[in-house]
Amino acid sequence: MTQVCLVGSEGVDLRTELVSRETAREALATYDPREEFRNSLTVETISLGSAVALLNDLNWYLVRFADDALILEPSVSETEWLSRDLAAAVRDGEVEPETTDQYLKVYGVTDDDELVEPMFVARRDDGEIPGYDLRDVDDTVVVRVAESEFGR
Template identity: 45%
Template sequence: MTRVCLIGEAGTNLQYELLSRETAREALATYDLERPFENSLAVRTVSIGAAVSLLNDLNWYLTRFVDEVLVQEPSISDDEWLSRPLATELRNGALEPAETDEFCKLYGLERVDPEPDTPAGAADSTPRTDDGPSGETDSAGDGEPSGGADDSSDADRPGVAEPTHRLVEPLYVRRTDGSLPEYDLRAVEETLVVRLTESEYTP
């Protein structure tokens, strides 16, 4: 199965921002949610096509609350991820799997300390209503579309394990003779590889 992982922007609570909004919540309702990294949300889809379609459905939210979109396709790699543009090119047949491994970025993985149990929406208990895709705004005129229902209780879905690591400081690298350079931006025990399109690569 193809895995999709969304990394939230700094200062946001990604799980709350997505699950407290009706359209995003409905798009994610059929998936089992995971939190593999700090301030992230991940799901498993049936194919890379389904993964790209889900990301397209969530695009309004991705542009506002998400810093990084990762896609993991087992037929490509069991431990390396793809950027959203690269996954889209694969889905569209613009690239072959063997052509995806040259341009990459390495994230360092730092361990995070467990946090006290608090509801995901505790930092902002104001109920969220639906938003941009509906084209409706609330009576306050602040750009949040009207919905009326108190969705705050849905923002903390049970069974989502606490993350143990955070992503830090990406290093852009190029694979040569099948090998990637070592991550040297800071001392970390582990790294995460994200494959990129050539246009995303910025050495």
């Protein structure tokens, strides 16, 4: 299953904002939303294509209430998420899945399971990822991004 994780903007209760609006509520009606992280909403979809389509359906709300939209596609990586732009490029055949791992955005995960301060890094030649150093965190979430997104 492909997962979609919507990262809410600071001070926004993303679930409340989405379910209080008819179009967003209808788009999410066939899914079972859960909080993967404290400031997020995660759903499982059947494919990369359906994940990208869901994000397209929710775009008006994402622009207003979310800081990021991530997709975890097992055929690309079991542990590293894809940015929305990169996922769409993979779906459209513009990018080969095996070439998606160079540019990364790494979120810190605090002890209360909140995603914080993304840091852009490039994977080293040895395959290692530079450590997260923006603050002390309990864990990290790695997001593969397109070269055009790197650092913006």
